[in-house]
Amino acid sequence: MIYLKTELKDGKKLKVDVYGDEFYCLCPGCGKEVHLDDEMVKHCASDGDFGSTSFYCKECTKKRSITLGFCEFQQKNIDVLTEAFEKVSGKPLRTELYNALDTYNQLIYNYLSDLEESEKE
Numbered sequence: 001m002i003y004l005k006t007e008l009k010d011g012k013k014l015k016v017d018v019y020g021d022e023f024y025c026l027c028p029g030c031g032k033e034v035h036l037d038d039e040m041v042k043h044c045a046s047d048g049d050f051g052s053t054s055f056y057c058k059e060c061t062k063k064r065s066i067t068l069g070f071c072e073f074q075q076k077n078i079d080v081l082t083e084a085f086e087k088v089s090g091k092p093l094r095t096e097l098y099n100a101l102d103t104y105n106q107l108i109y110n111y112l113s114d115l116e117e118s119e120k121e
Helices: 038-047 058-086 091-120
Strands: 002-007 013-018 024-026 033-035
Touching (some): 058 091
Antiparallel strands (some): 002 013
């Protein structure tokens, strides 16, 4: 039998039996309670760290996958543009192109951050 053991403030020790379907965590995106299925529990057990592991709820997972998909897409664009910029012969123009790309990426990052914050409210 697996159980949790903790000591209360008055010094008494408490043991609580734990069953496989009794594992939960709070979604780090919205704070909603998430029930951990067997695969999630296996991940925690193999990783060896239940205390700092969290899982996103279905809704936040969907939102994050859209953002991450866009970021991966954007990174591919950056890689292509960086390669193209290396072929530009004039150093001042190449520097100007890098600065423009960096500014563009920062604007996208700020927009996505603002969007994420507004969805939390």
